[in-house]
Amino acid sequence: MKFDSKPDVCVVGLGYIGLPTAAVIARAGCPVRGVDISAEVVETINRGAIHIEEADLDGLVQGVVARGLLSASVEVAAAEVFVIAVPTPFAKDRTPDVSHVLAAGRSIAPVLKSGDIVILESTSPVGTTEALRDLIAAARPDLKCPGLTRETPDLAIAYCPERVLPGRILE
Missing domain, CATH: 3.40.50.720 (NAD(P)-binding Rossmann-like Domain)
Known part of the structure; x- marks a missing residue:
């Protein structure tokens, strides 16, 4: 792992635990790729929106997606x-x-x-x-x-x- 910069992170599973985890890691400045088996979930997140109920998560996800720190994929x-x-x-x-x-x-x-x-x-x-x-x-x-x-x-x-x-x- 490189120690002179933030590590690239892959979070597998973008549900009630994975998505907030991915967003918080991205907020810390780490590039995060979230992976989910649902193309609908992936598309929602890549729009900067969320598919779960979590207080204050919508603004956080919107921000880290806009800054290019969080992206989602099925792969x-x-x-x-x-x-x-x-x-x-x-x-x-x-x-x-x-x-x-x-x-x-x-x-x-x-x-x-x-x-x-x-x-x-x-x-x-x-x-x-x-x-x-x-x-x-x-x-x-x-x-x-x-x-x-x-x-x-x-x-x-x-x-x-x-x-x-x-x-x-x-x-």
Whole structure:
């Protein structure tokens, strides 16, 4: 990662957690690409508008989009920091469904490079961060992942769950 300037950030998932996260990071001056599977969500954000209820988020998004610090896409692009903020709903048997997290991992794996940071922000059960790491390691055997090598890893992978109340995140 370059230390003389702000890192490029990719936030995967532009819902109640991901969009405010992306906007706040962009407000700090980091170029942010938000990624969502919904073309409608992407188009809305790229117009500087929002698709969720969140106090004061509309003005923030409008401002960072206008300044060119936040853009949205349905495709992941190279970055230095990746934040995964996708849903982890409960399945019918009341177990957490981490399929969206793993899909996000599959989407970022092709663009990862040495020095990148991957942060799992989605609320996830024990073992999900390791499952994400293992998925990345299998998809990218050229990169050394933490906990799977005695050598210095090429990537940093962390779990940092949100501790906010959607709708009141910016308060």
